[in-house]
Amino acid sequence: MDDSSVARQPKRQARRVSMADVARLAGVSSQTVSRVSNGHPGVVMETRQQVLSAMAELGYRPNSAARALKWGEFRTLGVILFTLSTTGNVRTLEAISTSAAQHGYATTLLPVAAPTQDEVHGAFTRLGELAVDAFIVIMEVHLLDAATVSLPPNVQVVVADSNAGDRYSVVDTDQAGGSGVAVRHLLDLGHRTVWHLAGPEESFAAQRRADAWEATLLDAGCEVPPLVRGDWSAESGYRAGLALAEEPDCTAVFTANDQMALGLLRALHEKGKSVPRDVSVVGFDDIPEANSFLPPLTTVHQDFAEVGRLLVEGVLRQLHNDSPERGTTLVPTRLVERASTAPPPA
Amino acid sequence: MDDSSVARQPKRQARRVSMADVARLAGVSSQTVSRVSNGHPGVVMETRQQVLSAMAELGYRPNSAARALKWGEFRTLGVILFTLSTTGNVRTLEAISTSAAQHGYATTLLPVAAPTQDEVHGAFTRLGELAVDAFIVIMEVHLLDAATVSLPPNVQVVVADSNAGDRYSVVDTDQAGGSGVAVRHLLDLGHRTVWHLAGPEESFAAQRRADAWEATLLDAGCEVPPLVRGDWSAESGYRAGLALAEEPDCTAVFTANDQMALGLLRALHEKGKSVPRDVSVVGFDDIPEANSFLPPLTTVHQDFAEVGRLLVEGVLRQLHNDSPERGTTLVPTRLVERASTAPPPA
DNA sequence: GGGCGCTATGTTTACGTAAACATCACATTG
DNA sequence: CAATGTGATGTTTACGTAAACATAGCGCCC
Numbered sequence: 001m002d003d004s005s006v007a008r009q010p011k012r013q014a015r016r017v018s019m020a021d022v023a024r025l026a027g028v029s030s031q032t033v034s035r036v037s038n039g040h041p042g043v044v045m046e047t048r049q050q051v052l053s054a055m056a057e058l059g060y061r062p063n064s065a066a067r068a069l070k071w072g073e074f075r076t077l078g079v080i081l082f083t084l085s086t087t088g089n090v091r092t093l094e095a096i097s098t099s100a101a102q103h104g105y106a107t108t109l110l111p112v113a114a115p116t117q118d119e120v121h122g123a124f125t126r127l128g129e130l131a132v133d134a135f136i137v138i139m140e141v142h143l144l145d146a147a148t149v150s151l152p153p154n155v156q157v158v159v160a161d162s163n164a165g166d167r168y169s170v171v172d173t174d175q176a177g178g179s180g181v182a183v184r185h186l187l188d189l190g191h192r193t194v195w196h197l198a199g200p201e202e203s204f205a206a207q208r209r210a211d212a213w214e215a216t217l218l219d220a221g222c223e224v225p226p227l228v229r230g231d232w233s234a235e236s237g238y239r240a241g242l243a244l245a246e247e248p249d250c251t252a253v254f255t256a257n258d259q260m261a262l263g264l265l266r267a268l269h270e271k272g273k274s275v276p277r278d279v280s281v282v283g284f285d286d287i288p289e290a291n292s293f294l295p296p297l298t299t300v301h302q303d304f305a306e307v308g309r310l311l312v313e314g315v316l317r318q319l320h321n322d323s324p325e326r327g328t329t330l331v332p333t334r335l336v337e338r339a340s341t342a343p344p345p346a
Numbered sequence: 347m348d349d350s351s352v353a354r355q356p357k358r359q360a361r362r363v364s365m366a367d368v369a370r371l372a373g374v375s376s377q378t379v380s381r382v383s384n385g386h387p388g389v390v391m392e393t394r395q396q397v398l399s400a401m402a403e404l405g406y407r408p409n410s411a412a413r414a415l416k417w418g419e420f421r422t423l424g425v426i427l428f429t430l431s432t433t434g435n436v437r438t439l440e441a442i443s444t445s446a447a448q449h450g451y452a453t454t455l456l457p458v459a460a461p462t463q464d465e466v467h468g469a470f471t472r473l474g475e476l477a478v479d480a481f482i483v484i485m486e487v488h489l490l491d492a493a494t495v496s497l498p499p500n501v502q503v504v505v506a507d508s509n510a511g512d513r514y515s516v517v518d519t520d521q522a523g524g525s526g527v528a529v530r531h532l533l534d535l536g537h538r539t540v541w542h543l544a545g546p547e548e549s550f551a552a553q554r555r556a557d558a559w560e561a562t563l564l565d566a567g568c569e570v571p572p573l574v575r576g577d578w579s580a581e582s583g584y585r586a587g588l589a590l591a592e593e594p595d596c597t598a599v600f601t602a603n604d605q606m607a608l609g610l611l612r613a614l615h616e617k618g619k620s621v622p623r624d625v626s627v628v629g630f631d632d633i634p635e636a637n638s639f640l641p642p643l644t645t646v647h648q649d650f651a652e653v654g655r656l657l658v659e660g661v662l663r664q665l666h667n668d669s670p671e672r673g674t675t676l677v678p679t680r681l682v683e684r685a686s687t688a689p690p691p692a
Numbered sequence: 693g694g695g696c697g698c699t700a701t702g703t704t705t706a707c708g709t710a711a712a713c714a715t716c717a718c719a720t721t722g
Numbered sequence: 723c724a725a726t727g728t729g730a731t732g733t734t735t736a737c738g739t740a741a742a743c744a745t746a747g748c749g750c751c752c
Contacts, residue, residue, distance in 0.1 A: 029702045064477045066738035068411035084440035094430035097457045107455040111443045131410045131477040234638035263638040292580035292609040294640050375732045412708035
């Protein structure tokens with residue numbers, strides 16, 4: 001599987017063209033080539049042209065390793081995450097890479113196959129070898145805890161989707177706020193209480209959403225129905241929906257993400273329950289497809305772009321100040337009202 | 347926006363600990379530190395221990411720039427893509443990064459904000475500066491054409507989702523085969539012809555699917571209905587669906603991706619058309635949610651994992667042989683039959 | 693017209709690592 | 723016991739780039 005331990009030999013293939021080669025062809029010193037390559041002033045037009053055409057002729061390409069060695073930086077951010085199969089991770093990654101690009105940084109992915117301790121440990125061990133200036137970690141915090149020992153020192157880190165604000169700089173969606181708004185929206189419509197289809201236990205985000213759901217219900221003096229667990233997938237939402245359809249007093253469901261809501265809608269439909277007439281449903285994420293569900297889904301909109309932007313700015317700030325930061329930054333959510341919620345049946 | 351042109355100054359922050367520092371503390375030569383760091387034999391246990399504890403005390407982390415300079419490789423692949431908002435790109439990227447990791451390579455993202463020529467040109471210019479050994483390009487081929495001039499020379503490239511097999515090594519899903527199967531499935535059910543909701547014009551994949559749809563219909567001696575264009579989004583599928591619902595003889599639709607099919611289903615439902623009783627629908631991609639659509643969607647399954655695997659293996663092979671390859675490798679698809687297709691109404 | 697400053701270019705050096713080569717201590721052997 | 727080999731460690735060098743410093747040519751001013 002992993003041949004990274006295979007003996008590494010310096011590649012003795014035809015050596016790449018270097019500044020010296022270009023300099024020789026152009027009849028100048030390599031320093032002049034360097035000046036042209038970096039757009040420095042003080043090179044007369046004629047010389048510049050000679051160098052440029054020599055570069056073109058040889059297919060010169062600056063060696064980023066040597067550059068990085070000289071500069072002490074790669075202009076690259078490393079992103080550690082478990083999976084690209086959840087919307088949140090993908091959209092966050094997209095925002096990170098876009099934002100990083102705007103700051104002149106590339107983004108290197110360090111996928112961790114499974115969120116097991118061994119895998120995480122291995123990933124952090126390999127981290128030190130990566131051509132990366134700083135890291136952004138998108139993962140459940142208890143796994144980060146387990147691996148903390150091997151987190152390379154002297155490296156700036158920012159964490160998403162975590163509660164480790166006491167030890168790292170954390171940026172996260174305001175899970176609690178969003179969940180509260182979702183639940184209160186349903187209560188305001190007149191529902192006596194709200195059921196919750198939660199994400200998997202090991203997810204920090206799922207936990208936060210479930211906690212806020214319960215707190216909001218208690219705060220409003222409502223009964224707290226038993227918690228139903230899914231695993232983020234539409235399929236798990238479908239299974240949960242089949243069960244919830246049997247609960248006669250279940251008139252409102254807050255689902256921890258939109259995919260599960262999709263499955264839930266299908267189950268309710270199959271069971272002959274109409275949404276929103278018989279049951280109201282609120283999702284979380286506001287994926288682009290949510291507007292095309294049957295019916296269009298009322299859901300909590302997450303601003304992934306903002307999360308990504310703050311992550312990148314945070315880690316670059318730490319990098320430039322050469323000092324770590326702590327504390328949690330929450331990105332607000334907003335409720336998007338569509339057609340899946342209504343007052344309870346009379 | 348882009349501050350990559352801002353004057354770069356070598357970071358004069360507290361210099362990182364180097365082998366020399368470790369060597370000094372451990373009372374050995376830096377070469378011995380190197381030997382320990384790389385697990386070479388021929389270092390006596392006691393010395394090794396001293397070095398290791400000196401490393402730990404100073405928080406030593408090998409400098410990957412110097413390493414890369416020495417070895418001539420970064421063990422990193424660059425992936426150029428336009429967007430992470432389409433399922434295909436995301437899933438392909440996921441497969442690439444996983445497969446690369448198994449070969450001991452990291453994956454660097456080079457997002458191109460918009461598929462305009464300027465953007466692409468800029469991206470390719472920046473490529474040369476990236477700490478990357480080879481590239482995988484996921485993009486529409488005509489844009490690659492426009493930018494070809496500035497594609498860095500002496501670099502191995504593999505392309506996904508393209509028809510540039512005559513100039514590059516290309517790996518792609520068998521778009522034509524998959525589309526043919528989808529259309530024939532509908533014809534076999536007894537539909538007189540099949541309508542097509544295509545992806546955007548500038549997409550190569552969309553073009554291939556549309557071409558195959560038309561060819562299959564002609565091949566079967568069917569009338570070819572006017573082509574309907576979407577933009578991959580569920581919203582565009584919805585708009586197209588509203589129009590198609592007005593076509594009395596439209597009993598079967600082949601949709602170029604699953605998201606558009608979702609929107610189409612909503613539109614048909616709103617217009618009082620039952621799927622599959624009145625209209626049959628086939629999608630493309632087989633996203634995880636397709637099974638939870640109303641009704642569960644019959645669709646063409648793409649093996650993104652295989653595409654990613656082949657891309658990585660192809661580019662690594664080129665890298666190790668130091669010679670480019672050409673030609674196209676097609677990854678087969680398969681039809682997943684669910685509940686959205688049936689014989690036409692009597 | 694000689695010194696001064698400015699511009700264009702060349703030379704030296706350092707970045708951190710690791711291969712290649714050099715040395716040294718000690719054990720083995722004839 | 724001296725010659726020889728062997729294993730552990732140190733020294734030199736090169737990777738490609740770019741900052742810092744050096745130099746050479748030239749116009750300008752008093």
